[in-house]
Amino acid sequence: MWCLDPVNSPELIDRLRPHGRHGDFDVAWVGEGWRALVEACHERLVAVFGEYELLDIRQEDGELSFQAFPRRRVQDQPQWSPEESDELSTITDAFRTLSRTVCEWCGATAELREWRTTELTLCDACDARFPDPPVPVRRRQV
Template identity: 35%
Template sequence: MAEDPAAPDARPVQIPARIHAVGPGWRGLLERLHEQIRAVFPGYRLLDLKEKLGGLRVYVEGPPGSGDRLRSLIALAEVEAEHTCEFCGASGRIRTRDDWPGG
């Protein structure tokens, strides 16, 4: 029988459940972010995780009063992702169509 996601004792969706939504190069930084958030707010809930305009976007919900701490942890991971290839994990930068002639 499937669990009812609205049930009060249902486990919240967290980063590992959606890590496949972005490239494998960001897996390590997302695993670190999950551990950092879980250490402070074990029951946090992932609202969305995606790549947008070449950057990582993570949206989570924590207990009342957790917003500033969560935002600071996420901001660090998002900045790290801007300098990490989403596909291979090597150092990189955000690229645009204008990087190559006719690109």
């Protein structure tokens, strides 16, 4: 599947869900090949920012985009320091970099397939298996 949801990833989604803004996170918009990356990124974040807020997990330009804040935003209270923000970005950027070599569909060693209408990071076998971009792969919403 091209998403991680409560059906194909119940254990992972159960762990991510409480970090959603309303405690209702339930779909990561990346292929199943990145499940282990999403899981590892979540674990790293929790180790440093126990109450981190999860905004979104999606594929962006063929890379894993794990979008989060160091903690929940509470109105009229100090949020987080630039250092904390940097530390969080360091973690999520590391997984973005890792995702460039992991097939989004099956988890095998992969590379970015730039010729596709929708850029995807896929292994040779999956690249051959999917002649057309899978739909729907959501594009970044601005």
